[in-house]
Amino acid sequence: PATAPAPAHPATAPAVPALPTNKSGEGRLQIVNEQQVFSKELPAYLSKWGLLDKGFAYDVVAVFGSQSTGKSTLLNRLFGTTFDVMDEAKRQQTTKGIWMCPSAYSSALVMDVEGTDGRERGEDQDFERKSALFSLASTEVLIVNLWEHQIGLYQGANMGLLKTVFEVNLSLFGGNDASKAKSKDKTLILFVIRDHVGATPLSNLTATLTADMEKIWASLSKPPHLADTRLTDYFDLSFAALPHKILLPEKFEEAVVDLRKRFTDRTRPDYVFQPAYHKRIPADGVGFYMEGIWDQVVANKDLDLPTQQELLAQFRCDEIAATVSEVFATSSKAVRKPVEAGTIVDGLGGLIRDWLKTATANFDVAASRYHAGVYQRKRQALLDNLHAAVSPLFLGQLKNAHKAAAAKFIADVTASLKAPTYDFAEVVTRATKDARDGFLEVAKEVTIDGADWEYQHELDLLNDDLKVIADKSRADETKKLVNNAERAVKRQLLEPVELALSKPSTTMWDKVLTTYRDVNGAAEKAYLSKAKSYNCTEEENATALHTLRSRSWLVLRKKLEEQTADATVLLTLRESFEERFRYDDNGVPRVWKPEDDLEGAYKKARDETLALLPLFATIKPKVDDLLPEVPEPDAAEAEHDAAAFDPDTALVLVTPTRLNSLESRFKREADAAFVEAKRSMVSSVSQ
Numbered sequence: 001p002a003t004a005p006a007p008a009h010p011a012t013a014p015a016v017p018a019l020p021t022n023k024s025g026e027g028r029l030q031i032v033n034e035q036q037v038f039s040k041e042l043p044a045y046l047s048k049w050g051l052l053d054k055g056f057a058y059d060v061v062a063v064f065g066s067q068s069t070g071k072s073t074l075l076n077r078l079f080g081t082t083f084d085v086m087d088e089a090k091r092q093q094t095t096k097g098i099w100m101c102p103s104a105y106s107s108a109l110v111m112d113v114e115g116t117d118g119r120e121r122g123e124d125q126d127f128e129r130k131s132a133l134f135s136l137a138s139t140e141v142l143i144v145n146l147w148e149h150q151i152g153l154y155q156g157a158n159m160g161l162l163k164t165v166f167e168v169n170l171s172l173f174g175g176n177d178a179s180k181a182k183s184k185d186k187t188l189i190l191f192v193i194r195d196h197v198g199a200t201p202l203s204n205l206t207a208t209l210t211a212d213m214e215k216i217w218a219s220l221s222k223p224p225h226l227a228d229t230r231l232t233d234y235f236d237l238s239f240a241a242l243p244h245k246i247l248l249p250e251k252f253e254e255a256v257v258d259l260r261k262r263f264t265d266r267t268r269p270d271y272v273f274q275p276a277y278h279k280r281i282p283a284d285g286v287g288f289y290m291e292g293i294w295d296q297v298v299a300n301k302d303l304d305l306p307t308q309q310e311l312l313a314q315f316r317c318d319e320i321a322a323t324v325s326e327v328f329a330t331s332s333k334a335v336r337k338p339v340e341a342g343t344i345v346d347g348l349g350g351l352i353r354d355w356l357k358t359a360t361a362n363f364d365v366a367a368s369r370y371h372a373g374v375y376q377r378k379r380q381a382l383l384d385n386l387h388a389a390v391s392p393l394f395l396g397q398l399k400n401a402h403k404a405a406a407a408k409f410i411a412d413v414t415a416s417l418k419a420p421t422y423d424f425a426e427v428v429t430r431a432t433k434d435a436r437d438g439f440l441e442v443a444k445e446v447t448i449d450g451a452d453w454e455y456q457h458e459l460d461l462l463n464d465d466l467k468v469i470a471d472k473s474r475a476d477e478t479k480k481l482v483n484n485a486e487r488a489v490k491r492q493l494l495e496p497v498e499l500a501l502s503k504p505s506t507t508m509w510d511k512v513l514t515t516y517r518d519v520n521g522a523a524e525k526a527y528l529s530k531a532k533s534y535n536c537t538e539e540e541n542a543t544a545l546h547t548l549r550s551r552s553w554l555v556l557r558k559k560l561e562e563q564t565a566d567a568t569v570l571l572t573l574r575e576s577f578e579e580r581f582r583y584d585d586n587g588v589p590r591v592w593k594p595e596d597d598l599e600g601a602y603k604k605a606r607d608e609t610l611a612l613l614p615l616f617a618t619i620k621p622k623v624d625d626l627l628p629e630v631p632e633p634d635a636a637e638a639e640h641d642a643a644a645f646d647p648d649t650a651l652v653l654v655t656p657t658r659l660n661s662l663e664s665r666f667k668r669e670a671d672a673a674f675v676e677a678k679r680s681m682v683s684s685v686s687q
């Protein structure tokens with residue numbers, strides 16, 4: 001026999017002896033010891049015995065009966081167990097308590113209940129009551145072991161024991177009132193009659209025992225609502241007889257083998273483990289359940305089985321949920337990093353759905369065997385927890401999809417705007433749709449049914465982003481349009497203006513300003529027709545047009561300043577003078593002869609030319625309507641070209657001082673031309 005291993009350090013062993021612990025060894029466990037303490041090792045033993053995953057596919061059988069009636073011997077033979085048997089030579093009494101050992105022949109747990117013969121030994125019936133309660137709450141079959149010669153001794157110890165069993169059963173399964181009275185929790189009592197000699201047929205013994213049971217039942221003081229109940233509402237009685245083990249060992253063995261079949265062969269009509277007797281405690285909850293029952297029994301509390309089953313369900317469902325949650329957490333860990341790093345994990349929703357499916361399936365397999373209400377509640381709580389656990393992945397995926405959609409939008413728009421021709425509004429509309437579709441595809445895939453998750457908020461944020469990007473892009477596009485318009489204005493304005501000012505005349509300004517008006521009008525119209533498809537606001541259009549006007553004005557003004565620079569004006573005057581002085585009315589160069597009025601011609605040409613000079617001073621058309629309104633400058637232009645926009649100076653090109661200086665410089669040039677002409681005339685005369 002296995003002995004407890006020697007302590008590793010005997011010197012440090014506690015001086016005060018520890019309380020006796022539950023004993024174990026040879027595959028059996030003392031689940032309740034002499035001190036009525038329940039073993040902490042039962043779950044570990046159930047696991048060792050391979051019973052934890054049996055669900056309901058296991059059975060429990062216990063034996064009751066007087067001391068030394070061969071109970072342990074019977075169990076060892078019937079189930080291949082290893083319970084202690086009294087040593088014949090020493091006749092020492094075996095210890096009290098409840099032992100458990102698995103059957104070698106089926107998935108049955110066998111309990112050897114010692115010391116249920118308190119009254120026979122003159123002790124109180126405390127332990128008898130407790131073990132009866134405990135056994136009835138957990139076993140399907142209660143073997144009552146008795147000698148043949150004990151039968152009919154109605155006052156005997158066995159009768160007292162059975163009376164206790166019946167009373168205890170009523171308190172357990174009778175309910176508190178008539179409405180709760182139920183008889184579905186049945187237990188089989190199997191009488192095993194030992195040392196059956198055979199003189200009295202088993203049928204007679206059976207009849208006597210049955211009659212005795214009925215008598216005991218009738219004698220019970222039952223609560224009013226159970227007054228009419230019958231023994232058979234709660235118990236089925238069954239019988240077996242065994243020959244004398246010592247005197248007829250072979251016959252005994254034969255009978256035991258046959259009796260064993262009643263515990264293993266489901267096809268037999270007298271198979272004992274009928275489903276109706278099962279206490280419906282899932283195998284993986286047996287440890288917790290039995291300990292709970294025993295604790296209640298020891299505390300002398302009312303043993304309320306429904307409450308015990310709910311407690312058990314809560315405990316086990318929590319344990320099962322913890323286990324599946326751990327597996328779930330391990331699976332989800334793998335994608336946490338990529339999601340946090342900003343990657344859109346392909347098919348993340350599918351993965352999450354798979355993990356959830358595995359978790360709930362595993363939970364269902366183990367937990368659905370427990371109290372239905374508790375199971376459903378715990379299942380929902382599990383789902384809520386799992387959803388909460390992966391919700392950061394969901395949110396991360398949405399955020400990443402949002403970022404990707406915005407980036408794609410920018411790339412799309414930028415690429416499209418590089419094309420030689422495009423419709424900006426169409427580009428934005430299409431890119432917006434593509435970006436949203438891309439986001440929605442990811443968002444819908446990763447949204448789990450029943451998880452109370454939504455992506456609308458992230459979609460709203462994305463829409464806001466797209467709008468900001470589109471607005472910025474549109475502002476850039478509008479700027480481009482204005483620049484284009486400005487270029488067109490330059491292209492169409494500069495030459496006509498230069499032409500007009502190089503041939504000064506009194507209608508010069510009307511020509512310049514008519515062109516200016518037409519070019520401006522065309523540019524604004526072109527801008528507006530393009531901008532129409534951009535969804536610009538009135539205000540944006542007004543701003544753009546204002547910029548355009550201000551720039552056009554500056555184009556004109558700059559060109560005019562160029563054309564009225566000193567050198568240019570002098571050149572223009574000189575050309576005008578020379579045309580008058582050096583060419584005749586037919587455009588033929590003059591050759592001065594002595595009789596020509598050189599002086600008169602010179603004066604005429606000079607004065608006519610000088611009369612043109614004031615035309616350059618201010619922009620002044622004949623038709624007043626042509627005078628443009630000087631626009632407000634754009635912020636950028638205001639600083640550098642204040643004079644161009646100041647109403648006092650905007651139309652002034654040449655100041656009076658400069659006019660004077662130009663006049664005298666021109667005169668000097670004209671005088672030089674005259675002197676030269678005179679000289680050429682003199683020289684032609686002298687030839």
Ligand code: GDP
Nearest residue numbers: 067068069070071072073085086088244245246
């Ligand atoms: P328990 O105290 O009820 O568990 O009884 P045990 O199994 O320890 O056996 C008590 C004594 O009865 C032992 O000495 C056994 O050898 C003896 N015994 C076992 N089976 C039988 C039987 O069928 N008939 C008789 N007469 N004695 C038996």
Ligand code: MG
Nearest residue numbers: 071072084094
């Ligand atoms: Mg025994």
